[in-house]
Amino acid sequence: MPAIIEIESLSKQYNSGTTALSDVSMNIAEGEILALLGPNGAGKTTLISIICGLVVPTGGSVRVGGHDIGRDWRAARRLIGLVPQEIALEPFETVLNTVRFTRGLYGEAPDDAYLEQILRSLSLWDKRDAATRELSGGMKRRVLIAKALSHRPKVLFLDEPTAGVDVALRREMWQVVEGLRRDGVTIILTTHYLEEAEAMADRIGVIDKGRLLLVRPTAELMGEFGKKELTIELSTPLEAVPAALAGRGLVLAPDGLSLRYDYDARAERSGIARLLGDLAAAGIAVRDVATRQSSLEEVFISLLQDARTEDAA
């Protein structure tokens, strides 16, 4: 897929001297979902804010659909929709009017049929005449999405779309994003919820201290960094790992009722079959086994630790 967003050596230093972004370069393909992960203050929102026009970069360039965001800002902005992190809505305006207003700002002719379609898809049509101050938090967030989609953007930025919302609503948001993906909208989202990135994103970018540590396909990242863990539950407790099994990296639980074995999921041989055979030979009865892949959260923490260790060295 061709790149719809091209970011080259983007930097931002605030007047206070804080470096929010440092030499960030990446391309985002049309139709993909990219999740930007990083701790608070990593530079995720700054990156989004520069592309959308809220923050002026101090170096580098960004092109959206081939249009430079500085020189050709009108054409670039027409392609973009932004759902901000904070819920910001005019309290006395009705849902339909506020969405109409945003469409007008983007220079589009009125099209209530299209707006009805958006509001229905976000379960807001019944609330179209309600003032935004009367809506629940989840509904307000959906109104922000409806506004961001009102001019049919090719790229949608979702800045922490599920921050502070309950589990049910979070799932609902995921469905909305999935629907947008089907419509071919390119989506860039920032999130603290690693589960969210893992569930939705085609690629994941990790940002820390203004630097882009990596951008990789989600599955590849999980495969490459994801360790697997085998838990072997025993029928009778052990006092210690038998000498015959020493050197296999087994860890005995404090209650002696389970053994943990870490292995590399990508390796040709996991060593599980041999381990189970050796356990049987040693007369140890196995009650159950379970495997678990390390979560993206663990991958993420490990990446940050690696980057910080490199910095320290």
Place this chain on the structure above:
Amino acid sequence: MSMGVNWPGVRAIFHHEMMRFFRTIWQSLASPVVSTTLYFVVFGAAIGGRIQSVDGVPYGAFIVPGLMMLTILQQSVSNASFGIYFPKFSGTIYEYLVSPVGWIEVTLGFVGAAAAKAMMIALVILATSFFFVGVHILHPFWMLAFLFLTAVGFSLLGFIIGLWAKSFEQLQIVPLMVITPLVFLGGAFYSASMLPPFWEAVAKLNPVLYLISGFRWSFFGLADVPVGVSLAAVALMVVVCFAVIRWIFATGWRLRE
């Protein structure tokens, strides 16, 4: 959308601002009508009883242009400053900064709406004054031209105040501490020629005097300063304010980080 001015964007902002006005139409109109009536009672009836006429114009009629100017200045500044400050306060300003509207669209939308509202209220005051005094307008075209230019000039000033303000207190302070005194000292209720020579010279340093003088000329053909100077003063104000707003948007001062 052409790559020039995004007119649908201007229309969207203008319409959005006017809708806010119409949502509270009775409050918007009742308040100036009530205060104008009070001005007529206090200044027209009480003081007018002592001052029969100014340069041959009955005092009650003489203060009508001043009252309209007082209203148009206050309304223009407050409508435009609140119009742009409220999105900053509520956080919805981001919409204007990320959409394909630039300084020209935002200014035309907000200032156009603020000036339109102020003119509507000023005309309602003029209509109200007909109930109290007989007012004859000598130059109706110039009356509307002064009204329009003044509304635009002070809406631009209000817009700058709204962009500058970081709190509701700051939003109030300029209209309260600067605009209202300038109007009262600008000959809203008297002619500068009624002042002693020294104070007449001081009064002529007040830019609002030129607006009121020109506006009053359009009603009665009487002016404290030449009409051309009045027109030039308000035109200069419009140009300077436009330049300041353009600079604010170009640098992102108090808008973008």
